[in-house]
Amino acid sequence: MERRTQAPYYHDEIDLLDLISKFWKEKTLIFSIIGLCLIASIAYALTSPKVFEAKAQLQKPSNSDLAPINNNFYSITPDEAFGKLLARLESDAHKQKLLKDNKELIQSTLNIDNDLDGIVLLSNHAIRSISYPDPKDTASTPNIYEISLSGSNENDTLSKLLDKDIELASTQVFNDIKSDFERLQKFEEQEIQTKIELLSNALKQRRENTITQLREAQELELKKLQDELSARMEFTLAIREDRIIELEQAINIANKLGISSPSEWSFASTPTDETGETSQQAPLYLRGSKLLIAELESLKSTPKNAIFDTKIRELQSQINQVKLS
16 A cells, blocks of 8 residues: 655744734733833933034135245145144143133033043043044035034033134144244244354455455565665665765875866866767866865765665655555
């Protein structure tokens, strides 16, 4: 005999009437749970503190805004200036300064009791945050940033605190930029002053060198003239001494010959050469001892520095001019 087996039959259909009847039997429990949730939601909404939010937009400065402080020795770009502002807003030093200057306003706005809680809350991004634009979002303006502040006080109080926050950071950044500007300006002024001093010293040194060169040239010229004058004086005195010796010899001869007055031979013509000049002068003793002695005494009585010579007078005049120049 053959045995036949029958596959089991699974009933997977849902009977809605049966399901509704089961829910209806537990309607009291279901409605009780719904009522409790509704009451709890209403109670939370009525008892929880209200949260207010203030927002402000931060925009990068333009090149024209920074034009008054940008010059040859100091320059800052809009991105650098704005980066300083964002870094200042995020810094703990700024938050501490904000809390110190606006302690009562922060305590009433954020409901805090001490400074430590204030720093913690200001550092909490749920309370105070800066939102940066998404560079991939081409629809938004890339230069617009937003800072928000949340609290349980009225929105006007939050706005006032947010204004204080931005104003304090902006003032500090302005002071930092001003300090950098003044430091670089002072450095530039010192460099200019140093260059002026170096140039002044160089000009002074050049002037002193020129004066020294002129003085040395003057001294050389003066020495040259003085040497020439001295040589001329020696030459003139040598001629004078030769003349004295010549006169003394002539007087001695005239005395021996007994010629006291000029002889007629002293005035006689003497032969001339081809040029028409006398080739030989008459002997000096023929002039007579009286005239020779008179000339000799005149030469001896005349001081050495009183000798008349045109060249000597010219050299003395040149020496005086060099001394006065």
